[in-house]
Amino acid sequence: MKYVLATVGVATLALGISYWISPLHTFNTLVPKDGGSAKVASDIGYGDHPRQQLDIYAPETDGDLSGAPVIVFFYGGSWNSGTRSGYDFAGRALAAEGFVTVVPDYRLVPEVRYPAFLEDAAAAIRWVRRNIAEHGGDPDRIVVVGHSAGAYNAAMMALDERWLGEDRRAIRGLVGLAGPYDFLPLDTDSTRAAFGEWPDLPETQPVSWADGGDPPALLLTGDLDTTVKPRNSRALAAALDDAGVAAEMRAYEGVDHIDIVVALARTLRGRAPVLADTVAFARRVTGEPAR
Numbered sequence: 001m002k003y004v005l006a007t008v009g010v011a012t013l014a015l016g017i018s019y020w021i022s023p024l025h026t027f028n029t030l031v032p033k034d035g036g037s038a039k040v041a042s043d044i045g046y047g048d049h050p051r052q053q054l055d056i057y058a059p060e061t062d063g064d065l066s067g068a069p070v071i072v073f074f075y076g077g078s079w080n081s082g083t084r085s086g087y088d089f090a091g092r093a094l095a096a097e098g099f100v101t102v103v104p105d106y107r108l109v110p111e112v113r114y115p116a117f118l119e120d121a122a123a124a125i126r127w128v129r130r131n132i133a134e135h136g137g138d139p140d141r142i143v144v145v146g147h148s149a150g151a152y153n154a155a156m157m158a159l160d161e162r163w164l165g166e167d168r169r170a171i172r173g174l175v176g177l178a179g180p181y182d183f184l185p186l187d188t189d190s191t192r193a194a195f196g197e198w199p200d201l202p203e204t205q206p207v208s209w210a211d212g213g214d215p216p217a218l219l220l221t222g223d224l225d226t227t228v229k230p231r232n233s234r235a236l237a238a239a240l241d242d243a244g245v246a247a248e249m250r251a252y253e254g255v256d257h258i259d260i261v262v263a264l265a266r267t268l269r270g271r272a273p274v275l276a277d278t279v280a281f282a283r284r285v286t287g288e289p290a291r
Contacts, residue, residue, distance in 0.1 A: 024086045031265045033088065036060050037095035040135055046104065046127035047120065054104035054124055055084050056135050057095035065136030069143065069172075069286035071099040072125055076148025076178075076261070078190035079117055080109040089265045094145075097279045098288065100137035102128055106153070114195045114204055121153040122163040129167050141286040143173045145278060147261040148228055151179025152206065155236065158217070159209040173285035174217040175278050177260050180228045181206040181219075182235035210239035216246040218281040220274060222255030250277065 041056040058065055071094050075082045084103040094101040106120035129139045146154035157163055158174040182205055186192045195204050202208050217240055219233040233249045240247035252260065252272040263274040283290060 027262065027265075028086045028089050031089050031262075032267055033092045034096035034266055037092045039088065039091065044127075046124050049107060049120075051105045051107050052120055052123065053084075054102050054127070055091065056132075057091035057101040057103070058136055059095050059098050059100075065100070067138045068098060068100045068136050069141040069282065069288055070128060070132055070137040070139070071101045071143050071145050071282060072128060072154075073101060073103050074106070074121060074144070074146035074150030074153045075103070076146070076150045077108070079114075079149045079152075079194040080190060082108070082150075090261070093264045093266065093275055094279070097275070098291070099143075099279075099282065100132060100135055102132070109190075109194050113193070114198050117149075117153060117194075118156050118163055121157050125157060125164060125171075126167055129170055138286075140170050141172055142170045143175060143282040143285060144171055145175040145177070145282075146179065147177040148179065148257065151176035152181065155179055155181055155206040155217075156209070159206055159211075159214050161213075171215050173215050173281060175281060176217065176219045176233065176236075177274065178221050178225050178228045178257050179206075179219070179232060179236075181232045183228075183232065207235050207239045210236065210243045210245065212244045214240060214243065214245045216281075216285055217248070218277065219247065219249045220260060220277060221249070221251050222257065222260050222272070223251045223253055224256040225260070227257035248281075 037057055038060055040058045044054050046052050046054055073090055075087050084105045087103050091101045091103045104124035106117045132139050144154035144157050155176055158171050161168055184201055186196055198204055219237050221230040221233040230251050237247045237249040255272045259271050260274055262268050263271040
């Protein structure tokens with residue numbers, strides 16, 4: 001356990017340099033995984049680019065799995081780093097709670113800029129809609145979950161109808177972990193690199209798309225997060241509330257930008273009830289009974 005905690009400490013120190021790619025992979029390798037779940041598919045292409053691939057996790061059952069609710073999890077990394085192979089701990093944690101869980105990669109800056117990573121998020125969800133039944137999932141009951149830049153991607157899928165069209169109706173809820181939803185003016189290298197060339201910056205912001213047709217949202221953040229400040233979650237929760245959409249924000253005490261995602265791992269759940277809150281919300285919006 002001390003090695004896992006040391007890895008998290010290294011991750012914290014490395015955040016400002018490279019978004020803890022190597023430390024996260026080490027963390028994922030060392031941390032114990034949840035039983036009752038398994039990776040059931042790997043390296044599935046949802047497009048032609050090498051980064052347009054996804055992995056699927058599912059609950060282990062005595063019989064055939066059919067019609068389970070689905071979570072699509074988008075990881076973070078400032079839109080310029082990250083890989084699905086570092087999030088086995090998250091995929092298995094969510095699958096162990098009864099959800100067929102999909103973790104896609106997506107194209108990154110500097111190869112692409114906005115909106116390419118959103119085009120990939122939409123393509124991954126469309127793939128899920130058309131194929132997840134073969135893996136035991138219900139294509140009409142999807143919850144999008146994301147951390148940091150991944151929470152931005154998830155929010156745009158849930159709120160901005162341009163990306164999914166009619167397929168957006170299958171999104172029953174949004175869970176954002178420390179997401180950037182209202183970050184103008186662009187004041188960091190990562191946001192300028194990802195969005196700075198777009199001529200209409202307000203349309204890149206999730207808060208701009210809140211309206212009455214949006215799915216319910218659970219916006220989780222940490223009161224010690226200085227990377228993506230809690231005001232982002234407050235702003236989106238307020239915009240959704242003004243539009244008549246059920247939205248709840250929770251700020252965990254003593255939790256920072258990294259704590260909130262590693263708290264999904266089995267041995268670190270004492271830091272914050274991120275998994276429990278996410279699962280309770282996802283069950284509620286998909287009509288699944290509590291366990």
